[in-house]
Amino acid sequence: MPVSVGPYGQTQPSCLDRVKMGFMMGFAVGMAAGAMFGTFSCLRIGMRGRELMGGVGKTMMQSGGTFGTFMAIGMGIRC
Amino acid sequence: MEEYAREPCPWRIVDDCGGAFTMGAIGGGIFQAVKGFRNSPSGMNHRMKGSLTAIKTRAPQLGGSFAVWGGLFSMIDCGLVKVRGKEDPWNSITSGAMTGAILAARNGPVAMFGSAAMGGILLALIEGAGILLTRFASAQFPTGPQFAEEPAPMPASSFGDYRQYQ
Numbered sequence: 001m002p003v004s005v006g007p008y009g010q011t012q013p014s015c016l017d018r019v020k021m022g023f024m025m026g027f028a029v030g031m032a033a034g035a036m037f038g039t040f041s042c043l044r045i046g047m048r049g050r051e052l053m054g055g056v057g058k059t060m061m062q063s064g065g066t067f068g069t070f071m072a073i074g075m076g077i078r079c
Numbered sequence: 080m081e082e083y084a085r086e087p088c089p090w091r092i093v094d095d096c097g098g099a100f101t102m103g104a105i106g107g108g109i110f111q112a113v114k115g116f117r118n119s120p121s122g123m124n125h126r127m128k129g130s131l132t133a134i135k136t137r138a139p140q141l142g143g144s145f146a147v148w149g150g151l152f153s154m155i156d157c158g159l160v161k162v163r164g165k166e167d168p169w170n171s172i173t174s175g176a177m178t179g180a181i182l183a184a185r186n187g188p189v190a191m192f193g194s195a196a197m198g199g200i201l202l203a204l205i206e207g208a209g210i211l212l213t214r215f216a217s218a219q220f221p222t223g224p225q226f227a228e229e230p231a232p233m234p235a236s237s238f239g240d241y242r243q244y245q
Contacts, residue, residue, distance in 0.1 A: 021212070069106055070103075070106045
C-alpha cells in the first residue's frame with residue numbers, strides 16, 4: 001500500500017492541509033504579536049478605554065491576516 | 080517554516096535566504112496588487128496598470144528585505160548551533176533578536192533595542208506555536224500509534240500461518 005508514511009509513522013499531510021495549517025499557525029502568531037505591539041502603539045498615540053479595544057482588535061486582525069498569508073505562502077513553496 | 084526537519088547547517092543559509100525571498104516576493108505581490116488596485120484612479124485599465132506597477136516596484140524590494148532577514152537569521156542560527164553545540168528554540172529566539180539588532184544598527188541604540196525586542200518576541204511566538212503545534216498534532220491524530228504498531232501484527236500473523244502449516 002503506497003501510502004506515504006512519515007518518519008514517525010503517521011501519514012504525511014497533503015499540500016493543502018499544510019498550507020491551511022500554516023495559515024492557522026501564522027494567524028495565531030500574528031494575533032498574539034498584534035495584541036502586544038498593537039497595545040503598545042495604540043497606548044502611545046493616546047487611545048484609552050473602548051477606543052483602545054477597537055484599535056487593538058483591528059491591529060490584531062490585520063497582523064494576523066498578514067502573518068497568516070505569509071506563513072501559508074511559506075508552507076506552500078516548500079511542499 | 081520552523082520545523083526541525085530543516086537542511087543541515089551550512090546549506091540552511093542558502094535555503095532560508097531563497098525561501099524568504101520567494102515568500103516575500105509572492106506575498107508582496109499579492110498585497111501590492113490589492114494596494115495598487117485601490118490606490119489607482121478609477122477605470123479598470125488604470126487600476127490594472129497601477130496594480131502591475133505597484134507589484135513591479137515593491138514586490139522585489141519586499142522579497143529582498145525578507146531575504147536579508149532570512150539569510151542573516153540563519154547565519155546567526157548556524158553560528159549559534161556551532162558555538163553552543165545544540166539545536167533548540169533558544170537559538171532561533173536569540174538569532175531573531177540579534178538579526179533585528181544588526182539590521183537596525185544604523186538607526187542608533189534605541190532603535191536597535193526596539194528592533195531586537197521585536198525580533199525576539201516574534202521568533203519566540205513562532206517557536207512556541209511550532210512546539211504547541213507538534214504537541215497538539217501528535218496528541219490529536221490517533222492514527223500515529225496505529226501506524227507505528229503496524230509492523231507488530233505482521234510477525235504475529237506470519238507466526239500464526241507458520242503454526243497452521245505445522
